[in-house]
Each structure stands twice: as structure tokens, then as C-alpha cells.
Amino acid sequence: MTHPSVRLTPVPPPQLAAAVASYGAAIAAKFSVGGGEPEDHLRSPFEQLLADVAALAGLGNVVASGEHHLADERIRPDYAVHVGGTLIGFVEIKAPGKGAEPARFKGHDKRQWERLACLPNVLYSDGQSFGLYATASGWARWSASSAMSRRPVGRWLRRRPEAWSA
Numbered sequence: 353m354t355h356p357s358v359r360l361t362p363v364p365p366p367q368l369a370a371a372v373a374s375y376g377a378a379i380a381a382k383f384s385v386g387g388g389e390p391e392d393h394l395r396s397p398f399e400q401l402l403a404d405v406a407a408l409a410g411l412g413n414v415v416a417s418g419e420h421h422l423a424d425e426r427i428r429p430d431y432a433v434h435v436g437g438t439l440i441g442f443v444e445i446k447a448p449g450k451g452a453e454p455a456r457f458k459g460h461d462k463r464q465w466e467r468l469a470c471l472p473n474v475l476y477s478d479g480q481s482f483g484l485y486a487t488a489s490g491w492a493r494w495s496a497s498s499a500m501s502r503r504p505v506g507r508w509l510r511r512r513p514e515a516w517s518a
Contacts, residue, residue, distance in 0.1 A: 367408050375401040379479055391447045394479045395430070398445060402433070411435050416443065427467040429474070441473025441486075452476040452483035 378397035382388075399416055406414035413436055420432035420442065429442035446452070446461065454465040454476070468474050469485065476483045 368405070371401060371404040371408065374404065389447075391445055394445050394448070394477070398443070398477065398479075402443075406435075413437070422471075427464065427471075429468060429471070433473075433475075441475065442468070442471050443475045443477070444468060446476060446478040448479045450478045452478055452481040454483075454485075 375397050378400060379393060382393035382397065383390075395418075402414060402416055406412075415434045416431040417434065418431055419428055420430075421428045430445045431443040432439055433441050433443060444464070450457075450461065454462070454469070457465050472486070474485045476485070
């Protein structure tokens with residue numbers, strides 16, 4: 353469900369594909385230099401993907417504020433997403449290869465999901481998979497690239513970085 357003042361423009365598939373390809377190329381560039389934390393390699397490309405898709409959809413001013421602390425829920429999603437100054441949802445970026453399906457999480461990730469589940473519109477991503485929890489009925493899920501294998505992204509990218517820009 354969108355905010356009443358938000359008017360979405362349908363995004364033509366070729367333009368969406370170009371935005372996702374640019375996202376993949378940015379991730380490949382980050383992983384190609386090595387070092388750093390894998391999850392952190394996803395942050396900047398994700399922010400750009402969000403901006404690109406928001407522009408294509410005609411959403412105007414979309415702001416992703418990082419490390420949004422919610423004291424009452426004892427949780428800190430990676431991002432709170434605002435459209436036109438209105439909070440519309442949250443984003444949690446997981447390390448590459450962890451997936452975006454809470455039913456598969458264990459340990460810390462499972463406990464984190466149990467706290468995040470009370471929030472509206474939570475988007476999960478590990479860089480290659482995206483899962484959106486938007487209603488009480490469960491998950492809507494899509495993958496950034498159907499060509500991706502189930503191997504962790506970093507290891508896969510070192511072998512085939514060209515797949516991100518395809």
C-alpha cells in the first residue's frame with residue numbers, strides 16, 4: 353500500500369533492467385578490489401538503486417536514512433525510507449549469500465528478524481535476493497538476477513563478475 357499522496361509511474365522493464373544492471377556493476381566493482389566488509393559493499397550500490405528506481409517510478413524525494421534506531425523495538429534497521437518526508441518502510445541489508453527469507457535465518461539473524469517483523473514494509477536483501485514483508489499475509493520475493501547461483505555472492509563474483517553487468 354502506498355501513501356495517499358504518492359503517485360507511482362509504471363517503470364518500463366528495459367529501464368528497470370538497466371537500473372538493476374548498473375546496481376550489479378557497482379557491486380562487482382566493490383568486490384573486485386577486495387577487502388572491507390561484504391555487507392558494506394552493498395550499501396552504496398543499494399542507495400543508488402533505490403534512487404534510480406524511485407526516479408523511474410516518479411516518486412520524487414526518496415531518502416534512505418542509515419542505521420535508524422528504534423528504541424522501543426530494540427532494533428536498528430540499516431535504513432528507514434522516507435518519501436516526501438513520510439516514513440514508508442525499512443531496509444535490512446544482509447551479508448552476501450545469507451538470502452532474504454526469514455524462515456531460513458538462524459541465530460542473530462533470526463532474533464533480529466523477530467524484532468523487525470513488527471515493522472511495516474521491511475525490505476530484506478543480501479545483494480542478490482530481495483524479500484519484501486509488506487502485509488500480515490507474508491512475503492513477496494524477487495531476485496535481482498535469475499542467473500545467480502546459490503553460492504555466496506563474493507565467491508561467485510570473483511569467478512564471474514561480468515554477470516552483474518549483463
